[in-house]
Each structure stands twice: as C-alpha cells, then as structure tokens.
Amino acid sequence: MSDLSHPPPRTPAADATISVPEIQAGPEPAGRAAEFVGRSPNQLAWLRLKRDRTARASALTLLVAAVVALGAPLLGRLTGIDPTDKFVDRLNDFGMPIGYAGGISSDHWLGLEPGSGRDILMQLVYGLRTSLFIAFTSALLASCIGVAVGVLAGWARGWLDSLVNWLIDLTLAFPFLIFALAVIPILQDRFYSDREAPSPAFRVALIVATFGLFSWTYTARLVRGQVISLREREFVDAARAAGAGTAHILLRQLLPNIWAPILVTVSLMVPQFIAIEAALAFVNIGVTEPTPDLGRMIFNSIGYVASDPWYTLFPGLTIFLLVLAFNLLGDALRDSLDPRSTR
C-alpha cells in the first residue's frame, strides 16, 4: 500500500495516523492529550512547504518581484521618470554614462543605459512587468492545454490516444522559431495597416498564444504517462466500483495525484519563456521598442559587459534571482507534494 497518502481521504482515521508527526511538530500546547486532526494531503503539503526555508525565501523573492512589477507605475510617479525618458545629457561623447558605476546617482539609482541614456531602474521594473506577465500567462496557457490533452490521451486509449500522440509528435517536430517568424508578421499585417503600429497588448497576446501553442507538448506527455500509470490503480478501480463517473475520476481522483509534476513544469517553464521571449525580441517578432522588456534589455546589455558592467549586472542579476527562485520554489513544491522524492 505504497500510495496511501495519495488517494483522497476516504477515512479520516487512516489519514490521521499519517498526520501524527505533523501534529507533534506543530505548535500544539503540550500537556493536552494529542488530538486527532483530520488534514487533507493538500494541507499536509502546505504545512511541509511552510516549514521549508528555501521555499519561503524563494517565494518571498518572487512576491517582491511581482509587487515591484505591479507597482512599477507607482515607482515611476515617485521618481518622476518615465521608462522611455532619455537623459542623453548625462552621457559622454562616446554615449557612455558619466560618473561612477554606470551613472548611479541620487536621481538614477541603478544608473543609465549607455547609448540611449534611459534610466535602468525604470526600464528594469517595467521590463520585469512585461516579461513576467508574458512568461506566467504563457506557462499557464501551455499547462492548461497540456493537462487537458494529456489527461484525454492517457484516459482515452485506442485511436484517440494515437491521434493525440501523433499531434504531439507533429508539434514537437514543428520548428518554433520559423513558425513564429512566419505567423506573427502575417497576423500583424492582417490586423494593422502599413501605417499603424501594432498595440503592445496585441503583440503580447500574439507571443503568449504562440508560446502556448508550442509548449504544451511536454506537459501533455508527462500527464499522459502519469494518467496511464494511475488509471489501473486500486483507488481508481474502487472509485469506479463505487459508481463514480469519468469526470469525477479524472478531476477528483487522478488530477490531484499529478499536481506535483505539473507545478514543477510550470515553475521551469516560466524562466525558459523569459529567455525565449528575449530571443524573439531580437528577430523583431517579440516585444519591440518602445515597450520595456527585460529579455531585450539583457540581450542589449551583454555586449557592454567589459565597458559598462553595471548595465549588464542589474538586469542579469534580476533574471538570475528570478530563475533561481522559480527553480527552488519548484523543487520545494515537488518535495512537499510528494515527500517520497526526497527520500
């Protein structure tokens, strides 16, 4: 009975025996008789997660990043600087920021971009906003499609499974960049005339849709495999014997058992999307000027690593922290959802 912790609780007693260590470790007042508390696997996972220091730190990092990104306009009002403002007079004759550490001053806390003279802090926080939004939305979209397709394939068997598998193979074989290069400009021309610039929202929506359309395959394969291995388990048979419908078995019996890998893939997809989105900006189909974008900023700054390392440092550090936090949080999530993985 290795999977006792996984099926949803049928008998509170069975669950409670597992929860005993949790109770002892919790802040229960000593002296009172140990009380049996019924906790669902999700509650258990949450407890484990809360106790994980790495998870707390990475979650805090991501929270700060999210708050900064959301509060970017507020910061803009506070400093009175717009992300597209150019302080060209603060650049020297070569276009490099004047002063110490890439032009860091009381007005420009992280200095100025060489060449354009834009405030790095404002570019960074607004860019964070764009990049995080695109990466998050795309990861969610890709996961939703992936889970739906994966569950369908794993559960269906027969020709539907073959068809879905074939579709996954086809999507995997399809060159993503070439597709994006071909489709994004065509769609833009379809909706905007020669003399109109596509709105940033349209651009972002296109990118999210393209990512979603191509990145669901990994999740789908994963989920399909999990569903195939789980659908023959005793608890599923039991549910079926008890007269549960397909929807109930899929949503209430199977899905809760495969959350862990799905969450981990989401947390890994987000940093990956940030990087790809930067690459798209370079071939002119990503987020384009003047919309600030973290990926593009990093790409532009790499050339300055020797001549103005501060310009490279701040966006680089930001993306490093973000990716690290996402990965650590993903790890911690997996550990707490599936404690066996740490053993």
Add this chain to the structure above:
Amino acid sequence: MRARTRTLTGVLAAAALAAAGCNPTPDDSGGDDQKTKTQSGSISYEAADNQGPAKPVDGASRGGTLTVMQPADFEHLDPARNYVNVQQVAGGMLYRPLNGYKEDGTGKLLLVGDLATNPGKDVDGDCKVWEFTLRDGVRYEDGTPVSSKDVAHGIARSFAANLNEGPHYIQQWLYPGGAYNATYKGPYDGGKPVPDGVTTPDDRTIRFTFPQPHCDMPYAAALPTSAPVPAAKDTRANYDLRPFSSGPYRVKSYQRDVSLELERNPNWDPATDPLRNAYPDTVRMTFGLEQAQIAERLVADGPADQAALSWSDVPPSVLPRTTGAGVADRVVRGPTQYNWVLSINTQRVTDLSVRRALNYAVDKDALLKVLGGQAAGTPATTLMSPTTAGFVPYDVFNAPVTGDKAKTAELLAGKRPKLVLAHSSLELRTQQAEALRKNLTDMGFDIVMKPIDNSSYYDEVGRKDNPYDLYLTGWGSDWPTGSTVIPPVYDGREIVAEGNQNLSYLNEASVGAEIDRVRALPAAEQDAGWMALDRMIMEKYAPVVPCYYDATYELHGSKVGNAFLSDAFGIISLNGIYVKK
C-alpha cells in the same frame, strides 16, 4: 556610392567583467577632438605626381603578412561589379583602373593616372572627348603587357545584364537617355566587342567620345570599371572569384565567406605605379568574424593579431576600451564621405512648415550617442558631406543640436502631425529610431515606428509608393564633388517606380533646372554651384533633416605601419601600409 550598411549588431563580448566601474566615466571620452577635414580634392597633371614608383614611406620595410579581418566577405571583386568602398580598396590590390587617388595621410588627395600616364586628356577642351594613354611596362600576372583593348573590353562587359552591380556613370554617358544598357548589352552573345564612342587607336591609347560634356570623366575613370580585363581571361560571372591581376598582388586562394589570400604578382613593376608601395609579401583577408569580436581582438593586440587591421567600425560597446594607452594610438578615425539624413517623404509630407518643424525638432546628439557619439560622426546641417570639394558649412535653421522646442511649436501652429517612421530592424538602428520617436513625440509629433528587415530596407523605402513618412538614410559621393550627391539624390526627374536613390522623392522643376545649369558650368565653377544648390534645396524645400556626417573609427594591430584613413574611400588605405619587423 550606395549607402554602406554598417553591421550594427551588438554581440557578446568575450572579455571578463573587468574593473571598468572603479573609476568615474569622464564627460570627455578621452579621444582627441575630431578634425573636420575639408577635402582639397584636385586633379593633378604634374609629372612628379603621375610618375612611378610611389614615394617610399619613412621606416617602412618590405615583407610580412598583413591580415584584414572583416565581418563579411566582399559581395563582388569583379571590376565591373565592384561598387562598395571595402571592395574597391581590396580590388585596388589586384587591378589598376585608368586613374587612382594618391594619398599620404595628411589629407591631401590627388587624382592621378594609375594605368594611364595622366588623369585623361580633354582633347577638344569641351569635356566631350577624353583620351587616356596607358603606361609602358604594365604587365598582367602571366607577363603579357596590358593593352588598351583590355580596358575597352572591361568597359564593354560592364554593360552585360548579369554584371550590373557596379557604377554606371561612363556607360550612361556613352548612351544618354534611358537605361544605361538599353541599347548596348555587352560584348557577349553576339554583341559588338566595344560600345559606341570607345575607340582604341593603338595598344596604348583609349578614347571616349561622349554626346554631352562630362568634365567629371577623370573621376569616373578612377572607378574600378576602367580596370583592364583581357577578353581571353574573361570568365564572365566567375571572374568575381578570380580577377586576372594587373596590380601588385594576385589571388593565391579564395574560399568564399572564409578567406582571400593575395600573393605578389611577380610581373608588377613598381616603377610603373605612382600609388602603391605594396610592402607586405602577402595580404590575407578573413571573413565571418563578429564586429565586436574583431574589435576585442584588435584591442587585445595578441601576437597573432598584431599585423592585422579591420575596415569595420568599432561597435559602441567596445569604444570606451579604445582610449587607453597602447590602444589609442592604434585607432584610425575621421570623417567619411557619407552623410546620414532623415529623409522626409515629400509625397506624403507636403506641408513645408512641417518639414521645417522637423528640422528644428530632431535631436541629433541623441541619434549619434546611440552609435557611439563622436566616434560615429558629427552633427550635420548640409546635404553634402564636408569631404566634398568646395564644401562651405552653412546652417539654415540654426537650431541647437538637441532641438528647438519653441520654434517647432511655432511652425506646427497647434497641429500634431502623425508620421510613420520606418527603420531597419538592426538593434542599434532600432534604438536610434526609438530615440527619434521619443524626441519627436516630446516635440509635438505623433510617431509610429515601423521596423523593416535590414536586408530589404533600401528596397522598401526606395519604392516610390512606400507608405512611410520618415526614414534615416545614408549617401556617400562616388568622387569628392557634388555631382554624385545632388543629382542622384535630389533630382526629381530620376524618380522611378522602384530602386530610387531620391528617397525624399523631391520633385521640383527649379532643382532640376539648376542641376542642368551647374552641370554645364566649367569644371572650376561647379563646386561652388553644387554648394549653392545644396543650400537652396534646404532653404526652399527642406526635403530632409541632415542628421550627422558619418565618421569611421577603425583599429589596427601594433605591427601595422603607416595605417591612415583614405579620404577617397573612408577606410584604412592599403597602398602604403607595411608590416613592422
């Protein structure tokens, strides 16, 4: 000359995260102030200038291998198809046109005879018949003497439809009216061996007879089209890969997109050549390196790169590292013949006050700083570049370099014109366009940015019915007089459906009439005439916003001697260069 496409790509710099942040960056970047040279281009018939051998360079030594590192291979080396400055300098090592530019690095530029004994004789004094006499003793790489019939064959083959990439001045002058090769289509497939108007009375004489006067013929004869191509060695389209040498070097090996190696032509006689010292034994050109990589290697000056140079500009991200001791003295910089202007599509922006307002609004400083500030150029106010003969600086608008908001608002009179700004999608060009968008938006315009793929940028804006209002374009003269700037770029009669060079599509009868008048002037008065016309166009029509005079900023290794900027080509000259022992 067709606008040079700088390879403006920011690329990963291999250098470590150096301690560059420990000292404050000063306001002046440490480089010496740019000399604004005004070209004293002139044609010399003096025997001393026209006689070989070339004056020896002090301290120069023969021998060694010179390396030229380039981001991309030459498009063409065939003299009939050679129209880009780097190709012209490389081609000049292999073949000798009738005329050439004699330079010594002091800014003195003399047009003298190269293959010819002098820069051409105006037989009747009306610039219609030009006669060139070839030097005695000039031999090809196989030892056969160069004949004027080979020069005629070279001219003839440049009419062929599949060899059409080169300049077409002489061709157009021989057959005026209509396309240059509408009547004569080259010597191949049953065509006449030489075009009408070209005669070779003997093996050392070639004579051009034009229906109209062309006093610029000595300059046109300095373009590679007039280099000799023996009919027996003519491999047509394949000639690009293996030009038959009449110069100091010959092709040893050529692997497209990888490298081109030149070795000495044993039959070249220095006594016949007033231009070239040809000191190195071999010249190696390597292709396919990234611009930033080249610059970093030349800054580092490793043993393998000490005898190397590059004709590609140092990218802005490497510029601050070129000011230190040991590097600063290896920088070759200076103005080129290119001028970058913001072309205003006058078919769309018909309101003169809007065009004038744009001239007050543009922040030229911001445009330049994106590219590396003073290393990339100096703010411009005229149509022709300061390297043009007879250049007189003027400024119709007298706006500050960062723009004049009050004047702009006054001219716009409350309107807020919506303008579409097209730009190349290269990283630095995009940043430039964004700088312009922000600047013009602040000045009271509504700007829409439209990126165009770099490889089709000039094709797109060169279409007469293009949907854009503003685009940054560069143009450089083919020889240092106004006759290759004003007529091709501002004559409305030359506007065609596609492939235009008049990118503001200015079509004014008064400009056309003035062009005809200046062309008919005696050669000595033309320079002043072009300059006056330059000013008249800006005063009356303001079809462009002059943005910046292009400058070049190149590096060479520590063992390269006598590396100076050629004023004729805007890149390091190879004629007198040597490898230090």
